[in-house]
Amino acid sequence: MSGDSDFRHISVLYNESLEHLAIKPDGLYVDCTLGGGGHSSGILEALGSQGRLIAFDKDADARAAAKQRLNQVQSEAKFDIAAADFSDLEEVLQDMGIQGVDGILADLGVSSWQLDQAERGFSYGQDGPLDMRMDISSGQTAADIVNTESAEQIAWILKTYGEERYARRLAEAIVRRRMDKPFARTGEFAELIRQAMPSKALKEKQHPARRTFQALRIAVNHELDALEKLLEIAPDMLNEGGRLCIITFHSLEDRMVKEAFRRWENPCTCPRSFPVCICGNKPLGKQIDRKGIIADISESESNARARSARLRCFERSREEELQI
Numbered sequence: 654m655s656g657d658s659d660f661r662h663i664s665v666l667y668n669e670s671l672e673h674l675a676i677k678p679d680g681l682y683v684d685c686t687l688g689g690g691g692h693s694s695g696i697l698e699a700l701g702s703q704g705r706l707i708a709f710d711k712d713a714d715a716r717a718a719a720k721q722r723l724n725q726v727q728s729e730a731k732f733d734i735a736a737a738d739f740s741d742l743e744e745v746l747q748d749m750g751i752q753g754v755d756g757i758l759a760d761l762g763v764s765s766w767q768l769d770q771a772e773r774g775f776s777y778g779q780d781g782p783l784d785m786r787m788d789i790s791s792g793q794t795a796a797d798i799v800n801t802e803s804a805e806q807i808a809w810i811l812k813t814y815g816e817e818r819y820a821r822r823l824a825e826a827i828v829r830r831r832m833d834k835p836f837a838r839t840g841e842f843a844e845l846i847r848q849a850m851p852s853k854a855l856k857e858k859q860h861p862a863r864r865t866f867q868a869l870r871i872a873v874n875h876e877l878d879a880l881e882k883l884l885e886i887a888p889d890m891l892n893e894g895g896r897l898c899i900i901t902f903h904s905l906e907d908r909m910v911k912e913a914f915r916r917w918e919n920p921c922t923c924p925r926s927f928p929v930c931i932c933g934n935k936p937l938g939k940q941i942d943r944k945g946i947i948a949d950i951s952e953s954e955s956n957a958r959a960r961s962a963r964l965r966c967f968e969r970s971r972e973e974e975l976q977i
């Protein structure tokens with residue numbers, strides 16, 4: 654099987670994700686982030702005629718391209734594409750009359766295809782409108798944020814979501830420059846960031862605006878809010894033995910996933926000194942591969958996106974395990 658897509662997105666940790674989902678041919682699976690349909694194609698291929706896949710994406714172009722791809726997959730399983738944010742997973746599944754699923758996959762962030770489309774405004778390397786919305790039908794654009802938020806708020810976004818060391822300096826430069834003319838294009842914005850950086854930072858291998866663009870994209874698309882909501886609802890959505898697999902690309906995201914999985918595995922809140930548990934919180938299941946899975950050398954060499962990826966997987970307990 655291959656994760657290659659004519660959508661110009663190579664699925665990250667493709668084999669590892671499918672393996673960790675432990676797909677049952679007659680199971681019901683959710684792909685929260687359809688993208689180019691790479692992982693979804695693999696899930697469909699593994700499903701039989703009684704199996705079903707429901708795939709979410711809030712980007713209309715991604716949904717259209719992935720639908721074509723999924724239509725070509727040799728599979729008797731049924732699939733549906735939901736035009737929704739995966740933070741609305743519970744409501745969307747309830748509307749479909751679904752109470753529980755056997756596996757959920759989320760491959761966070763944007764696809765290479767989205768980054769490559771200049772007119773979507775995700776890229777510092779190509780000039781386009783400073784937009785960055787995955788769902789272009791609603792919400793604030795990146796231009797709205799940099800043209801209206803306070804320097805403090807912009808600095809917070811750059812520091813928190815981009816881990817940008819020069820956040821304060823860059824935020825002040827942004828606010829100074831927008832007084833002359835508001836930002837409209839990625840090109841002029843990336844150039845301002847380059848000019849505002851101290852000269853030592855310009856010696857780094859990576860583009861000086863890389864972290865700023867990442868931070869704005871996360872803010873524009875409320876990416877951490879969506880992940881937080883997913884982590885709130887996912888345990889209740891999983892059937893017994895069902896698995897949740899999440900691929901993160903950012904240390905903040907990974908920390909959120911790691912802490913949630915730890916909490917689910919060991920929810921006891923009793924002080925360590927207590928000889929027995931009296932809080933009554935029971936484990937929801939177990940982590941598979943506690944440290945998470947990272948890409949091997951050959952994948953990291955052939956796909957730069959894979960270098961920061963980490964896959965974590967949690968399995969919901971089976972009834973017999975809960976009774977032990």
Ligand SMILES: C[S@@+](CC[C@H](N)C(=O)[O-])C[C@H]1O[C@@H](n2cnc3c(N)ncnc32)[C@H](O)[C@@H]1O
Nearest residue numbers: 664686688689690691692710711738739760879
């Ligand atoms: C990294 S790509 C997924 C690639 C896909 N796994 C593949 O193999 O082709 C992430 C996709 O998820 C979508 N996405 C990100 N966050 C989302 C959210 N909260 N709700 C719905 N879609 C989201 C993006 O629009 C993008 O198309």
